[in-house]
Amino acid sequence: MAAKKTIKKEVAFFGFGIHSGKPVDLRLIPSDSGEIVFRRSDLKNLEFRLSPENIKTKNCTTLVTDKGKIQTLEHLLAVFWVNGIDSLTIELNQEEIPSMDGSALHFARAVQRVGLRELPGKKSPQKITQSLFIQEEDASISVVPDNELRITYQIEYEHPSIKKQDLSIVVNPENFEMEIAPARTFGFLEEVPALQKQGLALGGSYNNTVVLDETNVINGPLRYPDEFVRHKILDFIGDLSLIGEPMIGHFNVKKGGHALHLRVVRFLLENPEYLSPDR
Numbered sequence: 001m002a003a004k005k006t007i008k009k010e011v012a013f014f015g016f017g018i019h020s021g022k023p024v025d026l027r028l029i030p031s032d033s034g035e036i037v038f039r040r041s042d043l044k045n046l047e048f049r050l051s052p053e054n055i056k057t058k059n060c061t062t063l064v065t066d067k068g069k070i071q072t073l074e075h076l077l078a079v080f081w082v083n084g085i086d087s088l089t090i091e092l093n094q095e096e097i098p099s100m101d102g103s104a105l106h107f108a109r110a111v112q113r114v115g116l117r118e119l120p121g122k123k124s125p126q127k128i129t130q131s132l133f134i135q136e137e138d139a140s141i142s143v144v145p146d147n148e149l150r151i152t153y154q155i156e157y158e159h160p161s162i163k164k165q166d167l168s169i170v171v172n173p174e175n176f177e178m179e180i181a182p183a184r185t186f187g188f189l190e191e192v193p194a195l196q197k198q199g200l201a202l203g204g205s206y207n208n209t210v211v212l213d214e215t216n217v218i219n220g221p222l223r224y225p226d227e228f229v230r231h232k233i234l235d236f237i238g239d240l241s242l243i244g245e246p247m248i249g250h251f252n253v254k255k256g257g258h259a260l261h262l263r264v265v266r267f268l269l270e271n272p273e274y275l276s277p278d279r
Contacts, residue, residue, distance in 0.1 A: 002125070002246065003118040006030045006087040011110045015098025018072060018185065019060060021203030024094035028110075031089045034121050036080065038063065038070050039091045050077075052242045052265055057258035059200050061239055071096045074238030074258070075104040081241030082176045083111055087119055102184035102208040104234055108177045124277035128249030132274060134264055139255040141264045143274075146250040153233045154254045159188070161217050165229035171237060180237070182223050183230035186210035189218065236261050243268060248278050 013026040031037070038048040048054075048063050048070055056062045062071035076097050080088065100106040133142045152168035169175055187201065187209050195201040204211075206219040210227065224230055236253055239261035251264070268274055 001122045002084060004034055004086050004121040004123055005084045005116045005118055006032065007085065007111060007114050008117045009114040011114055013098055013100065013106065013110070015100050016203045016208070017094060017096030018099035018102070018203045018208055019200045020071075020094065020096045022094045022096065024092055024096060024098045026098055027091040029089040029091060030117065031087045032119060033089075034087050034119065036086060037089050039089055040068055040070070040093070040095075041091055042093045043068050050242070050244075052262070052269060055242060055262060057262055059195070059258070061235075061258050061262075069095055072099065073097060074235050076107055076238070077241045078176075078234055078238035079104050079107040079111055079181070081237060081246075082171060083108075083116065083173055084246065085111070085116065086123065086244075087121075099185070099203065099208040102210070103231070104181040104238075105177075108181040112173075112177065123245055125246035125248050126243070126268075126275040127278040128247070128274060129276050130274055132264075132267065134260070134267060136260055136263075139257070139260050140253075141256060141260060142252045143264065143268075144250050144252075146248060149247050150250045151233050151236060152250065152252040153229055153236065153256070155229050155232055156255060157228075159212055160215055161212055162228050165226045167226060167229050167233065169233065176237070180230055180234050183227045183234055184208070184210050184223070185231060186212065186228055189213045232256065240265060 007030050011028040016023055036050045040046045046067055054063055054065055056064050060072040061074045062069055128143055128145045131144045149171045151171055154166040156164045189211055192201055211218045239258060242265045
């Protein structure tokens with residue numbers, strides 16, 4: 001059993017939405033509620049409860065209700081989940097979490113700086129008890145029992161600066177901040193016009209995206225030689241956090257994306273026989 005946690009002090013950020021392109025103020029506010037709640041100050045403080053049933057994916061992870069949405073949650077949620085934060089109010093004045101530098105590093109460092117406070121409530125990590133396999137064409141996620149949370153991720157692109165990359169890492173606060181949180185969003189220059197026609201990547205820039213042309217990284221240097229697969233792990237952690245409890249098991253993802261990530265989350269929530277509390 002572990003204690004529920006919030007942050008000790010309020011933290012504020014300012015940035016731009018990578019998809020909306022809009023400026024946004026973001027505040028993380030300590031809470032004793034026992035849940036993560038998003039609040040849109042621009043919509044008369046409309047509140048959004050975090051629920052996998054209200055999540056949609058299209059180049060990012062978005063919380064949607066009939067009254068509004070909040071998009072690009074994944075980096076922020078990854079920071080909360082890895083650090084055991086499950087009681088918080090997130091206030092923002094636009095529809096999108098600011099991208100900062102395209103990674104989770106600013107959020108992770110801010111949480112470490114202000115520190116965490118334990119709450120009276122307890123939570124039990126959920127342990128994978130049996131193997132499962134989910135596949136969509138050449139993409140897949142396999143999950144097997146383990147004694148810790150391990151994520152193995154493989155990607156493959158024809159681009160000469162990426163090619164095949166894979167990484168396997170045990171997820172804990174120390175590894176996350178050093179090895180995963182700094183990995184930035186990446187994108188291909190040739191895809192920008194099509195994305196912008198869909199209302200995506202309107203705020204993308206060399207400041208918040210690793211941009212690739214046909215052969216090279218335009219705005220290097222990279223933070224890691226395999227920064228691309230590390231960023232995919234960051235996205236996966238954020239999406240996996242939607243389960244709502246700490247996890248113990250080995251997740252092996254091949255050529256994944258937000259939609260496939262969400263499939264494994266929903267499968268585990270709908271099939272509790274694959275999980276048991278680790279006491």
